[in-house]
Amino acid sequence: xxxxxxxxxxxxxxxxxxxxxxxxxxxxxxxxxxxxxxxxxxxxxxxxxxxxxxxxxxxxxxxxxxxxxxxxxxxxxxxxxxxxxxxxxxxxxxxxxxxxxxxxxxxxxxxxxxxxxxxxxxxxxxxxxxxxxxxxxxxxxxxxxxxxxxxxxxxxxxxxxxxxxxxxxxxxxxxxxxxxxxxxxxxxxxxxxxxxxxxxxxxxxxxxxxxxxxxxxxxxxxxxxxxxxxxxxxxxxxxxxxxxxxxxxxxxxxxxxxxxxxxxxxxxxxxxxxxxxxxxxxxxxxxxxxxxxxxxxxxxxxxxxxxxxxxxxxxxxxxxxxx
Ligand SMILES: *[C@@H]1O[C@H](CO)[C@@H](O)[C@H](O)[C@H]1NC(C)=O
Ligand SMILES: *[C@@H]1O[C@H](CO)[C@@H](O)[C@H](O)[C@H]1NC(C)=O
Ligand SMILES: *[C@@H]1O[C@H](CO)[C@@H](O)[C@H](O)[C@H]1NC(C)=O
Numbered sequence: 545x546x547x548x549x550x551x552x553x554x555x556x557x558x559x560x561x562x563x564x565x566x567x568x569x570x571x572x573x574x575x576x577x578x579x580x581x582x583x584x585x586x587x588x589x590x591x592x593x594x595x596x597x598x599x600x601x602x603x604x605x606x607x608x609x610x611x612x613x614x615x616x617x618x619x620x621x622x623x624x625x626x627x628x629x630x631x632x633x634x635x636x637x638x639x640x641x642x643x644x645x646x647x648x649x650x651x652x653x654x655x656x657x658x659x660x661x662x663x664x665x666x667x668x669x670x671x672x673x674x675x676x677x678x679x680x681x682x683x684x685x686x687x688x689x690x691x692x693x694x695x696x697x698x699x700x701x702x703x704x705x706x707x708x709x710x711x712x713x714x715x716x717x718x719x720x721x722x723x724x725x726x727x728x729x730x731x732x733x734x735x736x737x738x739x740x741x742x743x744x745x746x747x748x749x750x751x752x753x754x755x756x757x758x759x760x761x762x763x764x765x766x767x768x769x770x771x772x773x774x775x776x777x778x779x780x781x782x783x784x785x786x787x788x789x790x791x792x793x794x795x796x797x798x799x800x801x802x803x804x805x806x807x808x809x810x811x812x813x814x815x816x817x818x819x820x821x822x823x824x825x826x827x828x829x830x831x832x833x834x835x836x837x838x839x840x841x842x843x844x845x846x847x848x849x850x851x852x853x854x855x856x857x858x859x860x861x862x863x864x865x866x867x
Contacts, residue, residue: 570755606678776810
């Protein structure tokens, strides 16, 4: 009799961790997800009480107010950087961010930054850098991973409100290799390109929220109840035409931010009825580099966190006429 109870107890004791494990892996959560195709809406709550996002620009690029409307840029490069990444910014200025790379194409470059967490001493170094290069946009939000959406929106805001004459805008992270030559080729020549006036392009992903609780990207049902994300371009590198940018900013500023910036832009594009345009030459997984010929078609690639390596690869590709 005692033995039987003991066995039952043992079974229960084994079952409990199993239940926890199933829950932890998010298997149960999937059962409660709503079907994206039929139920999707955003914002999730219409509490008009949620305050509008307030942040002030602390610094604008020196060229912001000096633009000549007779000579608008073909491309404005907005680099999402972080305060500590001065070495990457320096490498970018010398390589794919070099504004005078082509004598016949007007290109502008700016870096997007927030403010350091309290007590950090890097502030003065960035101020000096901004003075020297005149290419820094900064606003008063803390520079942290989950503030990336604010950073991206800050770039859209600066471009919409202060620098809205560029034909196209390339948003790219500071750990990327980019071939501006291939970006320009993708965009086509002249005022009229082969693209629609609303262009939102890059490496398009269609995926589902991660429900296992050990993931850095875990998302609760409360935060997002649907079984899929809207289609979005991975945030590391994407191109917007001016019309798309103005529309994305107008829509994006009117809804609550979502913590993943690339998914947020997917939500914004869906709401603004801007199609997502996939291009295989934007790489999220870095292709193996076997010399410049292996990168002849690469427009942008993630995975270049080491600025010395990025510079070497870019210089080789440039010599081979691919960058
Ligand atoms: C949200 O607002 C819209 C109109 O602004 C209204 O029709 C709708 O019922 C509201 N939804 C909720 C859940 O309050
Ligand atoms: C984002 O920025 C705001 C405003 O500076 C700050 O209050 C908040 O803590 C930041 N978020 C994170 C995750 O650091
Ligand atoms: C475009 O930029 C100018 C300043 O250069 C600004 O006055 C105007 O309001 C901007 N347009 C939009 C739609 O924000």
